[in-house]
Amino acid sequence: MNSSANAAVSRQDGSRRPYDVVLFGATGFVGELTAAHLLAHAPQGCRLALAGRNRTKLERLRERLADGPGPEPALLTAAADDPAALRALAESAHVVATTVGPYLRHGEALVAACAAAGTDYLDLTGEAEFVDSMYVRHDARARETGARIVHSCGFDSVPYDLGVYYTVRRLPEGVPLRVDGFVQARGAISGGTLASALTIAARGRQTLAAARERRRYEPRPAAGRRVAVPLGGPRFSRETGTWALPLPTIDPQVVRRSAAALERYGPDFRYRHYASVRTLPAALAAPVGAAAVVAAAQVPYVRGLLSARYPAGRGPSAELRSRSWFRVRFVGEGGGRRVCTEVAGGDPGYGETAVMFAEAALCLAHDELPATAGQVTTAVAMGDALTERLTAAGIRFRVAAAD
16 A cells, blocks of 8 residues: 555644544444544554544543554544634644534535645535535635545445446546446445435435536536436346446446546546346336435425434444445446456445545545545545555455456
8 A cells, every 4th residue: 555654644734733533423323433443443653533512422432442452532522513613623633534414414614624724524425415515615725725625435435436446447548438337235224324315305406506506617527528427227237137227326426526537537438327126126116215205305294203213323233234235336348348347345334434434534644645636536536545445444346357
């Protein structure tokens, strides 16, 4: 791995900042899992801090994690609605990673603070409206200060962004490329995940408006290059032996932004994103279920009932997470070559998300990376370095077949 384990890489303030990585929202469900991974895998000399609004909860968390092999973290108190506290937090760190969502409700003040302070920022959002709004409001400032703003650093959208990047690098250069991704997963949700999902489903009109606003500011690919992520339609996939249903999530948009920024994706790049369903009845039922969720999210009373049943801070048991898994298969073609790759791991929503999130934070803090700034994707900001870290952490990247 291309890294310097004993010194944080910073373009602002050098070693005068007291912390390499601050985890904000550490006492939440995925926050605690992320904290445990950070303490177990941070390199010698890494300066960690756990942050949140409740000092007592932070102290209890540190006590629970005290038997781990890593350094004892500092504790910082700040609330998501306290801009002054968030500004002080951002100015104290090289990297701030936040689990505090829904991000549309709780996220912007910290993005603004990190952009102003030149501090690298990571989150777990799958909220396209939030990502697009943050680009419009804070990308320019982050470019001025050198901050890297990296959204969607968990199951949204690391397996797809890095999986396509991994696939593209095994295809010829300088030719049109076509990649299809097929997602299979089994897992349960937490209260925080449900809250974000309901927020997304209830704000379709606002999401479209934010996307249109972003297009007014976002540069297009270089002249002569074309990048497309068509939704496509349902079909039977001979490559996977499953029914492929188009997935209109944030993930293909993240892939599109990586492809637009990196010439390695070729002069004409297309990505299509699918859920893999084994049987035709399940394929027919899935859109009906999705439509029902979207419809339910429009009713405040129903949203309240669902949120009360799955409150924030609670999630699936360790036993249930141990039976969860994900697998994403990619089929890439270009220049007369065809390659099939796979990214796979355990519990997607929590266990592996915590691994991806923690390793991304350590990657930004300690690895030698391309010179980037502003709102960037994991592939653009961390690419090979993060892929190597995740492979070492047990998430599998492999070539399944090539011809």
